[in-house]
Amino acid sequence: MYNSNLRTLVAGLALALPVAAASTVDKRDFDVFDYVDPLIGTINGGHVFPGATLPFGMAKAVADVDNPNEKQGGFASDNSDITGFSHMHDSGTGGASSADSPSLGNFPIFPQTGCLGDDINNCYFTKTDRASQRINGTVQAKPGYFAVSLNTSIFTEMTVTNHTALYRLTFPSNSTAATKNGSSVPYSPVILVDLTDLPESRTDGNIIVDPTTGRISGSGTFNPSFGIGSYNIHFCADFSGAEVRDTGVFQNNRASSDTKTLGTRADGVNSPPLPAGAWTQFKAPANNQILARVGVSFISVEQACNSAETEIPDFGFDTVRSAAEDAWRKKLSVVEVDATGVSDELQTVFWSGMYRSMISPQDYTGENYLWNSTEPYYDSYYCIWDSFRSIHPLITLLDPESQTLMVRSLIDIYRHEGKLPDCRMSLCKGFTQGGSNADVVLADSYLKNISANVDWETGYKALVSDSEDEPLDWSVEGRGGLTSWKTLGYIPTDDLDFIGSGPFTRSISRTVEYAYNDFCIAEVAKGLGQTADAEKYLARSDNWKNMYKADQNSSVNGTTGYVNETVDTGFTGFLQPKYPNGTWGFQDPSLCSPLYNFTSCYLNPDGHETYEGSSWMYTFFVPQDMATLVTTLGGPEAFVDRLSYLHTSGLLYIGDEQAFLPVFQFHYAGRPALSAKFSHFYIPSQFNDTLTGIAGNDDSGAMGSFTTLAMMGLWPISGQDVYLITPPYFPEVSITNGQTGKKATVRNVNFDSEYENIYIQSATLNGAAYSKNWIEHSFWLEGGTLELTLGKNESTWGTAAADLPPSSSSGF
Ligand SMILES: *[C@@H]1O[C@H](CO)[C@@H](O)[C@H](O)[C@H]1NC(C)=O
Numbered sequence: 001m002y003n004s005n006l007r008t009l010v011a012g013l014a015l016a017l018p019v020a021a022a023s024t025v026d027k028r029d030f031d032v033f034d035y036v037d038p039l040i041g042t043i044n045g046g047h048v049f050p051g052a053t054l055p056f057g058m059a060k061a062v063a064d065v066d067n068p069n070e071k072q073g074g075f076a077s078d079n080s081d082i083t084g085f086s087h088m089h090d091s092g093t094g095g096a097s098s099a100d101s102p103s104l105g106n107f108p109i110f111p112q113t114g115c116l117g118d119d120i121n122n123c124y125f126t127k128t129d130r131a132s133q134r135i136n137g138t139v140q141a142k143p144g145y146f147a148v149s150l151n152t153s154i155f156t157e158m159t160v161t162n163h164t165a166l167y168r169l170t171f172p173s174n175s176t177a178a179t180k181n182g183s184s185v186p187y188s189p190v191i192l193v194d195l196t197d198l199p200e201s202r203t204d205g206n207i208i209v210d211p212t213t214g215r216i217s218g219s220g221t222f223n224p225s226f227g228i229g230s231y232n233i234h235f236c237a238d239f240s241g242a243e244v245r246d247t248g249v250f251q252n253n254r255a256s257s258d259t260k261t262l263g264t265r266a267d268g269v270n271s272p273p274l275p276a277g278a279w280t281q282f283k284a285p286a287n288n289q290i291l292a293r294v295g296v297s298f299i300s301v302e303q304a305c306n307s308a309e310t311e312i313p314d315f316g317f318d319t320v321r322s323a324a325e326d327a328w329r330k331k332l333s334v335v336e337v338d339a340t341g342v343s344d345e346l347q348t349v350f351w352s353g354m355y356r357s358m359i360s361p362q363d364y365t366g367e368n369y370l371w372n373s374t375e376p377y378y379d380s381y382y383c384i385w386d387s388f389r390s391i392h393p394l395i396t397l398l399d400p401e402s403q404t405l406m407v408r409s410l411i412d413i414y415r416h417e418g419k420l421p422d423c424r425m426s427l428c429k430g431f432t433q434g435g436s437n438a439d440v441v442l443a444d445s446y447l448k449n450i451s452a453n454v455d456w457e458t459g460y461k462a463l464v465s466d467s468e469d470e471p472l473d474w475s476v477e478g479r480g481g482l483t484s485w486k487t488l489g490y491i492p493t494d495d496l497d498f499i500g501s502g503p504f505t506r507s508i509s510r511t512v513e514y515a516y517n518d519f520c521i522a523e524v525a526k527g528l529g530q531t532a533d534a535e536k537y538l539a540r541s542d543n544w545k546n547m548y549k550a551d552q553n554s555s556v557n558g559t560t561g562y563v564n565e566t567v568d569t570g571f572t573g574f575l576q577p578k579y580p581n582g583t584w585g586f587q588d589p590s591l592c593s594p595l596y597n598f599t600s601c602y603l604n605p606d607g608h609e610t611y612e613g614s615s616w617m618y619t620f621f622v623p624q625d626m627a628t629l630v631t632t633l634g635g636p637e638a639f640v641d642r643l644s645y646l647h648t649s650g651l652l653y654i655g656d657e658q659a660f661l662p663v664f665q666f667h668y669a670g671r672p673a674l675s676a677k678f679s680h681f682y683i684p685s686q687f688n689d690t691l692t693g694i695a696g697n698d699d700s701g702a703m704g705s706f707t708t709l710a711m712m713g714l715w716p717i718s719g720q721d722v723y724l725i726t727p728p729y730f731p732e733v734s735i736t737n738g739q740t741g742k743k744a745t746v747r748n749v750n751f752d753s754e755y756e757n758i759y760i761q762s763a764t765l766n767g768a769a770y771s772k773n774w775i776e777h778s779f780w781l782e783g784g785t786l787e788l789t790l791g792k793n794e795s796t797w798g799t800a801a802a803d804l805p806p807s808s809s810s811g812f
Pocket residue numbers: 081131132133151152177179180181182
């Protein structure tokens with residue numbers, strides 16, 4: 001893996017042409033949309049949603065395909081068939097297992113130019129029957145806009161407002177190849193709405209069509225994709241551009257115009273749920289176009305119709321599209337770069353990653369039927385285990401107002417559900433993967449002036465609740481094993497826990513995550529003047545030490561390239577399983593790394609003691625006290641050797657979020673130059689502008705936020721007021737802070753587009769020498785200029801003990 005990565009990196013660099021696309025002079029001509037490609041990550045498991053959405057919007061329209069392994073984001077850039085066009089999606093979800101269900105995709109519409117022999121029963125109704133190829137080369141994806149042609153020659157375009165999708169369907173004026181089987185048909189378009197969703201999880205539903213207006217509306221009950229329970233959702237579809245000719249319903253492949261409603265009783269359509277829906281048939285549209293406007297709501301059909309009518313009163317496609325584009329331009333405009341010499345590829349990686357970081361969480365304010373509240377409600381925290389590390393820190397930088405609303409919504413979820421979520425989608429509780437990592441999100445925001453109307457007193461109660469009160473079902477919220485946590489100081493392997501239930505796996509990764517979560521609680525306690533609590537949680541943040549087995553060694557498989565050869569890594573001391581009686585268990589430190597049974601550590605009951613990664617990797621997860629970790633692992637030199645080995649041996653998979661922090665942890669051993677080196681080791685070889693250009697699932701934009709932050713040069717340690725300094729991938733990057741209106745600039749002196757000069761020789765902050773290898777959030781709030789002078793070789797800048805980032809053991 002190491003070798004192939006390296007080869008790709010070298011090849012990538014050799015090919016990167018210096019392009020002077022946007023210099024400081026012609027900055028104003030720069031169109032950021034030229035560098036946003038929503039299609040990146042729409043194949044090979046990226047699961048990115050490439051359709052039309054507003055920033056954090058609820059309506060997300062795209063063409064849905066039928067490839068079960070790729071349809072998580074609705075569309076995929078492969079050769080699969082299109083089965084419909086639906087209005088809500090999640091982006092980047094799903095683990096390595098193909099069983100991970102896609103989200104949402106409710107009530108797809110599907111257009112046909114006419115029916116064979118002008119018989120409605122000859123139109124295609126079920127997903128399988130109507131599935132049609134796309135015409136290659138017709139896909140267009142831009143912020144706020146998506147388009148594709150079906151092989152029936154219907155050109156489909158879509159754009160959105162916050163709760164409404166708008167489709168412009170252009171039918172072929174002639175009837176050639178106008179139906180799926182290639183025969184010509186009388187020109188009388190049919191648009192159906194299917195009572196289904198992407199995973200086909202409907203358990204109940206009803207639909208009605210108005211014979212006069214052609215309006216189709218309805219409701220359904222569906223299952224969340226990675227959680228428990230079910231959710232209700234409603235829609236309201238109106239059409240414009242052609243006269244209504246006929247209306248009706250369908251079940252399986254049979255249609256009727258005598259009946260206008262289905263599923264209003266417990267009937268044959270819902271028990272068991274059958275393919276069913278309604279349709280409206282039109283006379284030939286005057287200009288060959290029909291507009292379909294679909295409002296969605298979790299509250300009621302009435303609210304769905306009302307949103308649609310209010311947000312898009314006149315079906316003006318171009319107006320809606322340009323409003324969506326303006327919303328995106330505004331969000332992206334807080335960042336300015338001098339891109340002189342930076343390749344188009346890297347610019348595209350940078351801006352596309354930023355764009356994907358603002359697709360979710362989704363603003364469902366006013367759409368939450370679970371409780372009445374005047375607080376904002378955001379959903380699709382999918383999942384916080386993925387998003388706490390870099391998505392929320394990036395949103396905090398780019399859009400502190402949205403982050404503030406999200407924090408308020410998290411606290412309101414605690415108020416009404418009793419716990420903060422670790423994962424949440426479609427108004428349902430999602431599965432917890434490790435710790436209670438909303439604690440990190442809250443602490444990070446608390447430290448970074450996310451304050452407007454935030455009830456931090458209740459927020460603090462939510463944090464304490466995570467550490468103190470075990471819920472009955474800790475597979476969906478809070479933590480398990482809290483009795484052991486408080487008495488033994490670790491989560492034992494094969495724990496005994498009478499209080500709640502959840503999967504008794506991941507004892508190592510849960511221990512290190514709970515320890516960091518408690519550190520984050522300690523920080524907020526300190527800020528709120530809760531000194532005794534601060535000391536208590538600070539003490540618990542040392543609990544990682546209790547699972548560190550100092551004499552554990554590690555051999556790995558085939559590192560030298562000889563298959564099946566076992567090699568002693570030479571490193572000793574790893575996190576290991578430990579039973580309640582204090583006896584050590586054993587888990588090969590490389591298990592669940594790419595070198596050994598990579599996919600054996602998921603949430604399945606036979607999972608292991610680490611989650612989605614190896615003990616090798618989790619042994620580095622002590623962000624609160626890296627100083628002690630460095631000493632524990634043998635001092636700075638041994639630490640650097642070990643961390644380098646993690647990256648170069650094939651033990652680390654960069655496509656999963658826990659891999660982000662180790663790229664930059666060299667800073668803590670006084671080697672900030674190596675963090676820069678390893679950042680370039682992964683970007684662009686593993687993150688590029690191709691359709692496959694994301695190493696793993698994007699996870700709601702997590703991979704995108706990683707690349708954007710890494711390329712900005714200041715890596716946030718989420719949960720701390722610390723950014724580790726590496727040189728930006730641009731001559732200069734600036735951010736205008738949304739709270740203070742001040743601009744902060746990071747500037748490289750001696751920037752070279754071949755990225756040979758990536759080592760900081762010296763730095764100044766607002767003109768004064770700056771030797772610390774990290775900086776605080778006040779830089780972004782107060783504005784100013786951090787100037788980094790670069791060279792080809794590692795220097796002594798940022799290497800002295802006094803230059804290193806803070807650790808809990810050396811001053812809290
Ligand atoms: C359109 O695509 C569908 C699904 O692949 C296929 O069955 C059908 O033959 C195609 N029709 C035309 C006209 O190409």
